[in-house]
Amino acid sequence: MKSCIVPPNRATLNVTSLMLKVLPILLGILLSARVARAQQTADPADQDKQTIRVLLQRVEQLEARVTQLEAARQGVPAPAPTQVSQQATTPSEAETEAQAEQPSEPERMDLSKTLLRMRGFGDITLHGDNNKGDTTSFSLGQLNLFVTSDVSEKFKFLTEIVFEAGSDNAVGVDVERMLLQYSPNDYFNLAVGRYHTAIGYYNTAYHHSTWFQTTTGRPFLFDFEDKGGPLPVHNVGVSASGLIPSGRLGLHYVAEVGNGRASRSPASEPVQNLVDENNHKAFNLAFFARPESVRGLQAGFSVYRDVLAPANSPRIGETILAAHAVLVRPKFEWLNEALVIRHAPFGLSHAFETPGFYTQLSKQFGSYRPYFRYQYMNESDAEPVFPNIGLRHGPSVGLRYDASESVAVKLQYDYTQLRRQEAIHGLALQVGFTF
Amino acid sequence: MQFGPRVLVMFVAAVLLLKAAPGRSFGGAGYAQTTSGQSLAIIVNQSNPVENLSFTELRRIFLGERSHWPNGRRITLVIMPPGEPERDAILREVCRMNEKDYNNHFLHGLFTGEVFASPKTLSTPVGVRKFVFNVPGAIGYVRTADVDDSVKVLRIDGLLPSDKDYKVQMQARPAK
Numbered sequence: 001m002k003s004c005i006v007p008p009n010r011a012t013l014n015v016t017s018l019m020l021k022v023l024p025i026l027l028g029i030l031l032s033a034r035v036a037r038a039q040q041t042a043d044p045a046d047q048d049k050q051t052i053r054v055l056l057q058r059v060e061q062l063e064a065r066v067t068q069l070e071a072a073r074q075g076v077p078a079p080a081p082t083q084v085s086q087q088a089t090t091p092s093e094a095e096t097e098a099q100a101e102q103p104s105e106p107e108r109m110d111l112s113k114t115l116l117r118m119r120g121f122g123d124i125t126l127h128g129d130n131n132k133g134d135t136t137s138f139s140l141g142q143l144n145l146f147v148t149s150d151v152s153e154k155f156k157f158l159t160e161i162v163f164e165a166g167s168d169n170a171v172g173v174d175v176e177r178m179l180l181q182y183s184p185n186d187y188f189n190l191a192v193g194r195y196h197t198a199i200g201y202y203n204t205a206y207h208h209s210t211w212f213q214t215t216t217g218r219p220f221l222f223d224f225e226d227k228g229g230p231l232p233v234h235n236v237g238v239s240a241s242g243l244i245p246s247g248r249l250g251l252h253y254v255a256e257v258g259n260g261r262a263s264r265s266p267a268s269e270p271v272q273n274l275v276d277e278n279n280h281k282a283f284n285l286a287f288f289a290r291p292e293s294v295r296g297l298q299a300g301f302s303v304y305r306d307v308l309a310p311a312n313s314p315r316i317g318e319t320i321l322a323a324h325a326v327l328v329r330p331k332f333e334w335l336n337e338a339l340v341i342r343h344a345p346f347g348l349s350h351a352f353e354t355p356g357f358y359t360q361l362s363k364q365f366g367s368y369r370p371y372f373r374y375q376y377m378n379e380s381d382a383e384p385v386f387p388n389i390g391l392r393h394g395p396s397v398g399l400r401y402d403a404s405e406s407v408a409v410k411l412q413y414d415y416t417q418l419r420r421q422e423a424i425h426g427l428a429l430q431v432g433f434t435f
Numbered sequence: 436m437q438f439g440p441r442v443l444v445m446f447v448a449a450v451l452l453l454k455a456a457p458g459r460s461f462g463g464a465g466y467a468q469t470t471s472g473q474s475l476a477i478i479v480n481q482s483n484p485v486e487n488l489s490f491t492e493l494r495r496i497f498l499g500e501r502s503h504w505p506n507g508r509r510i511t512l513v514i515m516p517p518g519e520p521e522r523d524a525i526l527r528e529v530c531r532m533n534e535k536d537y538n539n540h541f542l543h544g545l546f547t548g549e550v551f552a553s554p555k556t557l558s559t560p561v562g563v564r565k566f567v568f569n570v571p572g573a574i575g576y577v578r579t580a581d582v583d584d585s586v587k588v589l590r591i592d593g594l595l596p597s598d599k600d601y602k603v604q605m606q607a608r609p610a611k
Contacts (some may be wrong), residue, residue, distance in 0.1 A: 098448060100566075119542070153509050158548055183551055185503045191548070204547060212543060248491075292491055295531075331538035399446075405535055411446040429446050435543070 026058050033313060115149045121209040128302075128427035130416075134397060140165050141432070144176075144208045156181045162208050166226075175235065176208050187242040194273065198233045198254040198286040199302050200337045211256075211432040214333060214400055216412045219358040219375045220392055221339065225261065225270035230341055230354065230379070230386050231320065232261040232306070234271040250290035252369035254302075254384045263308035263316070263385065282306035284404040296329040308343075310383060316384060317344040326430075331364040333371075343385050354379040362400075370401040381419075407433045446583045468520075473578045474596035475524055475603045478564065478586040483508075487590040490602055496574060497529050499541055499550035512554040513563050513575035521560070525576055525603045527566060578605065 121144040128136030143163040151157055160177040179193040196203050202222045206213045221230030226286040234309075237258025244251035259272035260282030288300025322339035338357035345351075353380055362371035376393035379386055398412030414426040479485065486507055488496070493597065495501045502510055515522040517534050525535050543552030555573075557563045560581035567573040568585040579596045582588055594601045 119546075124507060148545060156551060181548065181549065181551075183502060183509075185507055186501055207546065209546065212546065330539070331530060405538065409446065 011334070019357075022253070037315045044093075046165040053080070059252070088323075100368055111282035115151070118150050119146045120144065121146065121211050121433070122435070123210040123430055125430040126426055127216075127430075130422075131426075136166055138170075138402065141210055141287040141430070142208050146209075151180075154182055156183065160208050172335070179239075185242075187245070189238045189241050190412075191241075192237070194234060194271070195237045195239050195258075196255070197232055197254060197284055197304065198239070199231055199233075199257075199284065199304055199320055200322040200336065200339060201298065201326050202302075202337060203231070209432075209434070210430065211406075211408060211434045213395065214360070214369060214371050214372060214433075215398060216410050216428045216432075219337075219360075219373065219379055221337070221356045221358060221375065228386075228389065230377070230389060231339075232270075232282065232304070235259065235261075235269065236273055236282075237281070244287075246289075248292040250292060252288050252290065252300075254286040256282075256284040258284075259310070260306040261318075264311050273375075278307070278309050280307045280309075294327070296332075298329050299325040310384070313346070313384070315346045317346065331414050333360065333362045335360040341379075343383065345384060352380050352383045354383065354389075369402070369404045371398050371400065372396070391417075393417055402420045406435065407431065441548055443557050443572075460528050473580065473605045474601050475521060475528075475576045475605060476579050476582045476596045477574065477576055477589045477591060477603065478567050478582065479574050479589055481585070481587050482571050483587060485589065486587075486591055487488055492602075493591055494529050494531075497525060499544050499554070502551040508572040511552070511573045513566050513573055514554045514556055515560075515563065515576075516556050519558075520605060521576055521578065524603070528603055555593070576603070 028125070034220060039121055058408045074299075110376070121142075123141030125139045125141055127139065128134070139192070140156055141164075145161045145163075147156040147157075147159050147161065152218075158177065158179045158181060159175060159279075162174045162176045163171055164174065165171045175194065177194055177196065179191045179195055182190045196207055198204050202219060206218070210216065218229075220229070220233060222233065224233055225231075235256065235258035237256060239254065239256045241252065241254040258281065259276040262268040262270050262272050264267070264275055266275050282304065283306070284304040286300060286301060286302035288298055290298050301321070302324040304322075308316040308318050310316065313378070319341060320341040321342070322337065324335075324337040326336065327334045335358075336359045338355070341354040341356070343352045343354075358373060358375035360371065360373040362369050373396040374394070375396070377389065378391045379389040381387065381390065383389070393418040394414065396412055396414045398410055400410045402408050408431070410428075410430045410432065412428045412430070414428070416424045416426070418424065438596050477488070483504065485504060492501065494523075496510060497512065499512065504510055514525070526532055526534065530537055532540065533534065541550060541553055545553055555566065557566055558573075560577040563575040563577055564581065564586055574589075590593060592600060596603070
C-alpha cells in the first residue's frame with residue numbers, strides 16, 4: 001500500500017492538508033444548507049452558528065498544527081532576518097536581537113511604525129510694562145511641535161507647527177516651517193517649502209523656540225511679521241545651501257528664491273503661502289564663515305531683494321543688507337548684527353533707509369546665565385511700508401536660570417526709548433522648556 | 436511700576452523652589468575622569484575609502500557638522516550612551532563639551548536643519564563594531580582592545596591608536 005511507505009509525519013501532514021481543503025467545502029455546504037433552510041422555514045439558526053464556530057476553531061487548530069509540522073520537517077524553527085534588513089534598520093543591538101526573535105514572514109509595510117520624530121518647545125510668561133493700554137498678564141507663548149522624518153538617505157522632512165494665542169486670546173495654528181530637504185553632499189543642499197529667510201544670524205538660529213534663546217524674546221529687528229517685525233522673516237520657495245571649499249576659513253553659502261512678503265494691504269497675511277500677489281520673486285544671497293582658528297565664531301553678510309506692490313501706490317523696491325559677527329560657545333555668547341532696510345518707491349528719487357542693530361552678551365556661571373542686550377532701530381515717520389515702527393532703542397538685562405536640562409527660567413528688564421513718546425519700562429518672567 | 440516687585444519676588448521664589456527640588460546634576464558629567472590608559476580607535480566600515488582624518492575633520496563629524504563622506508555616502512555617527520567611559524573620552528578629547536552641551540548642540544543642530552541626522556546610540560563595543568560592519572557610512576569608536584578585522588581603523592592626523600602622540604585617548608591628557 002502506498003501509504004505504508006510514507007513517513008508518519010508526512011502522512012499526518014497529508015491528512016491535515018486534506019482536511020484543510022475539505023473543511024472549507026463542508027463549511028460552504030453547511031452555510032448554503034442553512035441559507036436554503038432559512039428560505040424554506042423560519043427556524044432559528046443557533047445550532048448552525050455553533051457548528052460553524054466549532055468548525056472554525058478546528059480549522060485554526062489544524063492550521064497551527066500544519067505550520068508546526070512544516071517547521072519540524074525543515075528542521076529550522078524560525079529563520080533569522082536577512083543581512084540586508086539588518087543593514088537597513090539596525091539602530092541598536094537590542095532591536096537586532098528583537099528582529100532575530102521574530103518569525104519569518106513575507107516583508108510588508110508595518111503601519112504600526114512611524115518615521116516621525118517629534119520634539120516640543122513652549123513657554124509661559126508673566127510680563128508687564130508702563131505702556132498705555134498694556135496690562136500685566138500671564139501669556140501662553142508659542143507651543144512649538146518640531147517634527148522631522150528621515151524620508152530616505154538623502155531626503156529629510158522638517159516642520160515646525162506652532163499653536164499660538166493672538167491678541168484676541170484665540171489660539172491659532174501656523175505651519176511656521178515646512179521643508180523637504182535634499183542633501184546629496186555637504187556642498188549642496190536643497191530645501192523646498194516654507195523656511196526662515198537667511199537674513200543675518202538670529203532668524204535661522206532660533207526659529208520659534210524661546211528655550212534655545214538666552215533672552216525672553218527676539219530682538220525687535222527680528223520680530224515675526226505678525227508681531228509687527230520689519231523683516232520678511234518667513235518665505236515660501238526654494239533654498240540652496242552648503243559649504244564652499246575654503247579650507248580652514250569654513251565658508252558657507254545660502255541662496256534663496258521665494259514669494260517674498262505680501263504688501264498689497266496691511267491686513268494681508270504677510271507670508272504668501274499659497275499665492276504670490278505678483279510674478280516678481282524675492283531673492284536672498286548669504287555668505288558666512290566659520291573659521292577653524294576661532295571656535296564658535298561666525299561672521300557673514302546677506303543681501304535680500306524684492307519688489308513690493310502696495311495697492312493704490314507705486315511699486316517699491318525693497319533691499320535688505322545685513323551683516324553679523326557672533327561668537328557662540330557653550331558658556332559664552334556674543335551676538336552682533338546690523339542691517340539696513342531700504343525701500344525705494346518706483347518713480348521717486350528718494351529712498352527710505354531704516355538702520356538697525358543689536359548686540360547681546362551673556363556668560364554662563366553654573367546654572368545661571370546673566371545677559372545684556374542693547375538694540376536700536378530707527379525708521380522714518382514717512383516710511384511707506386512700516387510707518388508705525390519709528391525709533392526704538394534701549395538696553396535689556398536679564399538672568400537665565402537653567403532649572404534642568406529642559407527647563408529655563410528667565411527674568412528680564414527692558415528699557416525702550418521711543419520717538420516723541422514716554423520710554424517704556426518692561427519686566428518679564430518666563431519659563432521656557434523643551435519636551 | 437507695581438508689577439515689578441511682584442515679578443521679581445516670583446522669579447526668586449521660582450529659582451529657590453527649583454534649586455531645592457531634588458534632581459540629578461547635569462553640569463559636568465562629560466568631564467568625568469576615566470581610568471583606562473587605552474587609546475580609542477575610530478572605526479569605519481571596511482568599504483569606506485577614507486583612511487585618514489584630520490583631528491578637525493573628526494571633530495566636525497562628531498559634532499554633526501559634516502554629514503557626507505567624500506564618496507557621497509551619508510555619515511552615520513554611532514555613539515555610546517551617557518556614562519560610558521568611551522563616550523566621556525570622546526566628548527572631552529574630541530568635542531570638548533560636557534554631556535549637557537553635547538546634547539544641546541545636537542538638538543539645536545537638528546532644529547536649525549544643519550545637522551542632518553542624530554547619532555545612533557549603541558550600548559556595547561560589540562554593538563558598535565557590528566553596526567559599523569553592517570552600515571557602509573557608519574563611524575564609531577571603541578577601545579583598541581575591542582577592534583577586530585571586521586572594521587577599519589582610521590588614522591587621525593596620520594597616526595594610529597598605537598602611535599605615540601595619538602590624540603584620542605581614554606585618559607585625559609595632562610594640561611601643558
